[in-house]
Amino acid sequence: MNPNAKRISYFEYLPNNEAFKEVVARRADVDLTRMVYAGPEADNWKQLAQTHVYQVTAARDDLPRQYFAEADLLARCPNLLAVSSNGAGYDTVDADACTAAGVLVVNQTGGNKEAVAEHVLGLMLCLCKRIMETDRYMRHTGGINRNAYMGTEIQGKTIGIVGLGNVGSRVAQICRAAFDMRVLAYDPYLTAEQCRERGAEKSELHDLMRQADYVSINCPRNKETLNLIDERCYGLMKPTAFFITTARGGIHNEAALAKALSEKRIAGAGLDVWDVEPPKPDDPLMKFENVVASPHTAGVTYESRWKMATFAAEQAIQILDGERPPRLINPEVWPAYARRFEAIMGRSVKDA
Structure with missing residues (x-):
């Protein structure tokens, strides 16, 4: 040395x-x-x-x-x-x-904004088209009623992005360009003009949760964002809305999310990050057919x-x-x- x-x-x-x-x-x-x-x-x-x-x-x-x-x-x-x-x-x-x-x-x-933004869109598509549900059903059960797995379209819907940094801005860009989506953003560190420059309308968190068809969490984990998405936030979401996070475990309350899913207060969730990683197979959130799970691999390309x-x-x-x-x-x-x-x-x- x-x-x-x-x-x-x-x-x-x-x-x-x-x-x-x-x-x-x-x-x-x-x-x-x-x-x-x-x-x-x-x-x-x-x-x-x-x-x-x-x-x-x-x-x-x-x-x-x-x-x-x-x-x-x-x-x-x-x-x-x-x-x-x-x-x-x-x-x-x-x-x-x-x-x-x-x-x-x-x-x-x-450095990983393209990878994570693509993963967000992948989770959105899997959820709205019910791809994982039909895949699992076809692998384990003979025959399938296609109409029982009717999906929805992303085109023209509203996405709410929590954290409009590198990843959030890229998600906004893709959603607007590819699917003509309305983009709302909650980011207390950006002005309304800065949000517009990044392709989004500035919104307060609870207004975003109420209006969005998809909620995407893309903010850092810190003392200000721990448990940011709690039971009240899930309660504000539309029953047809999907919750997606590729940020960090601990920003969203997992127990409150499981409760919202069990009570059918939201339509489903795409989860790439967890309180404990990787989650165990018996994790309460893994039992839901309308949850698409990945082991913190959004940025792994x-x-x-x-x-x-x-x-x-x-x-x-x-x-x-x-x-x-x-x-x-x-x-x-x-x-x-x-x-x-x-x-x-x-x-x-x-x-x-």
Whole structure:
């Protein structure tokens, strides 16, 4: 190990693509170190104490709790400049604690927007055309009454998008262009004009829930969005409406959703994210024929993994070079971070 190297460390696996290693390998002054969960804890903590960029999985059920980027870990890592999530989400990172410690938090938002937006449309089509229901029936039962599985059309319907960021904006674009849908959006961080520029009408959450034929959750999971979609929200939906989420488990209340489905208050649900991932076969939501389930695979494509890995490696290099990364979650940390960067690296950041 080069004692003067810029250091990136990660556990088990990188963003699942060799592009990360290829980008980092171009820099002889950067050490990339792989740690393993089952390895000696003393060795892992020694490595983390020396690292400058901690590349961390966004999958909270994969990462042992002691290696979440929270206050306890930050206190043991005096040289840490940045925590970089492998994905668009950052469930394993306490952004507030990082800000208090003068540590940057970055994600790879936008890298999987095409994959996730396509998955949203796939779930919509499966639900309205009842594709999974008929597939399951035909595989296990002889004969089928086609009229018993009559579907509906997407054309001209209303979609309500919660979170009009990279994925939400792409969903809006596809729905308008391909299906002439009306698009409502709930995003408290955007003005009405900004929503219009992204192809949507700004709406309050409860108005969106009342009017939408499809509700798509595309916001990040944080303290403001935990349990955002609760029993009251499901109660506002049309009985003919479908609920879809490709965001993060915990944003929607699973028990309340199961109750809404059992009482036939909504028409069905497409679920890619769960409180516990993957869900067990006996999960209450898995018993409903009008639920289409996938195991957090909306963003898992060859193309998106390549983009996410490239974004992650490029941002890590930018940070180590003293540049301001483009996908910064906590920009308010910059002044404190700049002082820490100079103390640790012996030079000033390029964008103060």
